[in-house]
Amino acid sequence: MKRLNSQLQQDGAPLELILLIRTLLAGCKEISFRVSQGALAGVLGSTLSENVQGETQKKLDVISNQILKDTLRESGYVKAISSEEEDTVVPCNPEGNYLVSFDPLDGSSNTEINSLIGTIFSITHAPQWMKPDDPSAFLQPGTQMVAAGYVLYGPSTMLAMTTGRGTHLYTLDKTHGGFLLTEGNIKVPEDTAEFAINTSNQRHWEEPIQNYVTDLIAGTEGPREKDFNMRWVAAMVGDIHRVLCRGGIFAYPFDKRNPKVPGKLRLLYEANPMAFLMEQAGGLGDTGHGRIMEVMPEEIHQRVPVLLGSKNEVEMCKSYYK
Numbered sequence: 001m002k003r004l005n006s007q008l009q010q011d012g013a014p015l016e017l018i019l020l021i022r023t024l025l026a027g028c029k030e031i032s033f034r035v036s037q038g039a040l041a042g043v044l045g046s047t048l049s050e051n052v053q054g055e056t057q058k059k060l061d062v063i064s065n066q067i068l069k070d071t072l073r074e075s076g077y078v079k080a081i082s083s084e085e086e087d088t089v090v091p092c093n094p095e096g097n098y099l100v101s102f103d104p105l106d107g108s109s110n111t112e113i114n115s116l117i118g119t120i121f122s123i124t125h126a127p128q129w130m131k132p133d134d135p136s137a138f139l140q141p142g143t144q145m146v147a148a149g150y151v152l153y154g155p156s157t158m159l160a161m162t163t164g165r166g167t168h169l170y171t172l173d174k175t176h177g178g179f180l181l182t183e184g185n186i187k188v189p190e191d192t193a194e195f196a197i198n199t200s201n202q203r204h205w206e207e208p209i210q211n212y213v214t215d216l217i218a219g220t221e222g223p224r225e226k227d228f229n230m231r232w233v234a235a236m237v238g239d240i241h242r243v244l245c246r247g248g249i250f251a252y253p254f255d256k257r258n259p260k261v262p263g264k265l266r267l268l269y270e271a272n273p274m275a276f277l278m279e280q281a282g283g284l285g286d287t288g289h290g291r292i293m294e295v296m297p298e299e300i301h302q303r304v305p306v307l308l309g310s311k312n313e314v315e316m317c318k319s320y321y322k
């Protein structure tokens, strides 16, 4: 089986980017180990603190963030980091050529039930003019990403990654510690009969998404004349993995409860990397009003509504917004 290095070389990734990705993944392997120890290592449960977004931090959120921060800072390749668990950007090497944004542990409420969780990341070039503590350089649209992916800590530890030449799936071989290519150039089926949305929020949605989901649920008796199934992992990383593997649509729409907050999921380290993976696999990533990867971020923790998945289904959902 092909190793990660060979695939990255074949995809034309520059050496420094390959080294950065390998460093980042070394951190993820450590997270994978800590996660797998669970209660034995005393890493489950919550801390007494909240992150800048008002969410209670789990112990594993804090541990995973620290592992990635330390690993990337020491590498020398990175000028600055932005993370879900950091209030502001973390300055690294002033000579570093890259910026990394990450959600160190996505779906962390799943840690207590031994269910799917993962790390999501995106990488862009660091502008020469940038000072390492300047957040403005992170405010680039997703089209500027040079690599993005996630590591899924499931029954096996898997990596989905793109450097802009297709989306590939790798599996961590724990016997020698390397990621091996297990499915190259994955293609998301264009059509689907599966959706993922937290319907407990339905009463807070806007009309277009209300109407769309009503039509899905109406099944063969409704205008779609087709039955749909629903899945919800409660970890974006798990839901997106399923959609990448067998198609579907994942949506986290705008919620009227707080009109100032455009969605739940964060652009830099949740929506953008997933949109890049999805597009590179032939799917789509949209807000309902335009391509996710073209949204110009205004701050590092900016939120956006997301529609991600099978091309024809995302197009269908978008048509309700017109």
Ligand SMILES: O=P(O)(O)OC[C@H]1O[C@](O)(COP(=O)(O)O)[C@@H](O)[C@@H]1O
Residues within 6 Å of the ligand: 055, 084, 103, 105, 106, 107, 108, 109, 198, 234, 235, 236, 237
């Ligand atoms: O089930 P809910 O409460 O709607 O939230 C689920 C969503 O929240 C998230 O867990 C947010 O991510 P974090 O765990 O990194 O905060 C997504 O992964 C997931 O899609």
Ligand SMILES: [Mg+2]
Residues within 6 Å of the ligand: 103, 105, 106, 107, 236, 270
């Ligand atoms: Mg998350």
Ligand SMILES: [Mg+2]
Residues within 6 Å of the ligand: 061, 084, 103, 104, 105, 106, 107, 108
């Ligand atoms: Mg998280």
